[in-house]
Amino acid sequence: MKFHIITYGCQMNVYDSRMVASLFEMDGLEETDNPEDADIIIVNTCSVREHAERRALGRISSLQKLRREKPELVLVVIGCMAERLGDKIPGADFFIGPRKYDRLPEIIKKIVKGKCQISNFQFPKECIPYPNPDGGVTAFLPVMRGCNNFCSYCIVPYVRGNAVSRNPDDILGELRYLRERGVKEITLLGQSVNEYNFGEISFPELLRIIDREALGIRIRFLTSHPAYMSDDLIDAIAECDSVCENIHLPIQSGSDRILKLMERRYTVDGYRHWIQRLRKRIKGIALTTDIMVGFPTETEENFEETLKIVREVRFDFAYMFMYSERKGTKAALFPDDVLLGVKKERLERLIELQNGITREKNEELLGREIEILIERKSRRDNLPIGKTRTGKEVIVKMQNAKTGEYVNVYVESISGWTGIGRTHKREK
Numbered sequence: 405m406k407f408h409i410i411t412y413g414c415q416m417n418v419y420d421s422r423m424v425a426s427l428f429e430m431d432g433l434e435e436t437d438n439p440e441d442a443d444i445i446i447v448n449t450c451s452v453r454e455h456a457e458r459r460a461l462g463r464i465s466s467l468q469k470l471r472r473e474k475p476e477l478v479l480v481v482i483g484c485m486a487e488r489l490g491d492k493i494p495g496a497d498f499f500i501g502p503r504k505y506d507r508l509p510e511i512i513k514k515i516v517k518g519k520c521q522i523s524n525f526q527f528p529k530e531c532i533p534y535p536n537p538d539g540g541v542t543a544f545l546p547v548m549r550g551c552n553n554f555c556s557y558c559i560v561p562y563v564r565g566n567a568v569s570r571n572p573d574d575i576l577g578e579l580r581y582l583r584e585r586g587v588k589e590i591t592l593l594g595q596s597v598n599e600y601n602f603g604e605i606s607f608p609e610l611l612r613i614i615d616r617e618a619l620g621i622r623i624r625f626l627t628s629h630p631a632y633m634s635d636d637l638i639d640a641i642a643e644c645d646s647v648c649e650n651i652h653l654p655i656q657s658g659s660d661r662i663l664k665l666m667e668r669r670y671t672v673d674g675y676r677h678w679i680q681r682l683r684k685r686i687k688g689i690a691l692t693t694d695i696m697v698g699f700p701t702e703t704e705e706n707f708e709e710t711l712k713i714v715r716e717v718r719f720d721f722a723y724m725f726m727y728s729e730r731k732g733t734k735a736a737l738f739p740d741d742v743l744l745g746v747k748k749e750r751l752e753r754l755i756e757l758q759n760g761i762t763r764e765k766n767e768e769l770l771g772r773e774i775e776i777l778i779e780r781k782s783r784r785d786n787l788p789i790g791k792t793r794t795g796k797e798v799i800v801k802m803q804n805a806k807t808g809e810y811v812n813v814y815v816e817s818i819s820g821w822t823g824i825g826r827t828h829k830r831e832k
């Protein structure tokens with residue numbers, strides 16, 4: 405029997421899909437890239453914005469044709485939308501949301517009707533099996549599940565449940581498992597990862613523990629919440645060789661009034677403070693962020709405050725979104741009063757500004773010699789492609805640079821946002 409997985413949403417969903425794949429494989433099933441070959445199709449969904457849900461619903465509906473042609477086909481919907489809507493989703497056989505993932509092995513068994521034994525799967529107490537990285541150079545490793553922050557716009561705490569930090573021993577176990585399988589870069593995951601706390605162990609402490617075991621592996625982490633920043637965390641990033649000079653710190657808005665309505669628990673000045681500390685202590689650190697436009701009551705003036713902080717901070721990269729009302733959140737009680745046309749126009753202006761900055765930031769790579777970890781071959785010309793420690797993509801003009809290898813590259817040009825380099829500086 406074969407299964408096929410379609411994944412929407414964030415890094416946590418990407419990880420969860422690998423976890424589900426490992427469970428099916430333990431039950432003797434084989435993964436296939438082709439939905440038409442599959443006996444079981446799993447759609448892993450996201451609820452963060454209406455658009456994300458619409459895409460997944462569209463996909464589920466387009467799979468109905470296959471279902472009609474092959475009545476024994478089983479369609480399973482997992483992820484945040486399965487939690488939020490459950491069997492209100494038309495056209496599927498099983499629904500299971502993240503709050504019930506500790507029951508996945510049991511449910512998968514029901515789906516497969518197999519006999520294979522799976523022991524004690526209980527996240528976060530035990531995470532068995534660890535998802536197989538399948539020869540990949542990079543992998544995700546969740547250190548926390550769920551979120552308690554209840555930012556007023558956000559559905560995640562409702563669909564993912566309370567924040568639970570994972571036992572460091574279990575985290576190290578998975579880290580070793582990945583290391584033994586040749587993974588060279590691990591991104592630690594948590595909705596508010598710097599809030600991690602297990603007994604006496606804080607997030608900076610966890611980074612130090614992981615650093616001792618990393619042995620040549622690059623470590624990144626996502627997503628940090630400005631309200632949980634600390635000098636100790638900045639010190640840990642600076643001290644730990646494995647931890648990359650790179651932080652994702654969503655600002656959301658440049659207006660204190662809007663930040664308050666979002667219940668983000670920091671001010672623009674507070675945010676600025678951490679940016680200054682980070683840049684001072686960690687040379688060349690790359691800063692990325694998330695920004696939302698069109699939150700209820702956002703005025704043109706408030707939006708311009710967002711543009712102002714974007715100009716001031718000069719993020720290396722930003723994910724930018726239009727506010728999307730999510731039923732059940734506190735912000736859904738506010739009138740969604742910024743007209744769609746206005747939201748669109750603000751988003752366009754923001755993207756134009758930030759993309760210019762991103763381009764300029766990437767141009768700073770020019771003429772520099774930088775360590776690149778080769779991740780894969782580029783699709784267009786089959787050249788090795790990898791990332792700097794700061795997370796920027798560079799194509800390496802050297803056919804024999806192997807995936808998983810670290811190479812020192814001299815960046816000689818930029819195409820779009822991607823650097824192009826060779827391993828040795830060319831003599832004039």
Ligand code: SAH
Binds near residue numbers: 559730
């Ligand atoms: N835990 C992370 C990621 C949350 S979802 C964090 O705290 O940043 C990723 C991003 O989606 C958020 O940072 C936010 O910018 C955006 N987002 C969340 N809910 C949204 C909504 N209702 N409408 C539009 N964007 C939203």
Ligand code: SF4
Binds near residue numbers: 551553555561629
């Ligand atoms: Fe959502 Fe806020 Fe939690 Fe991030 S920190 S997942 S934005 S509630």
Ligand code: F3S
Binds near residue numbers: 417450
């Ligand atoms: Fe989406 Fe759930 Fe992630 S709502 S962003 S898949 S936590």
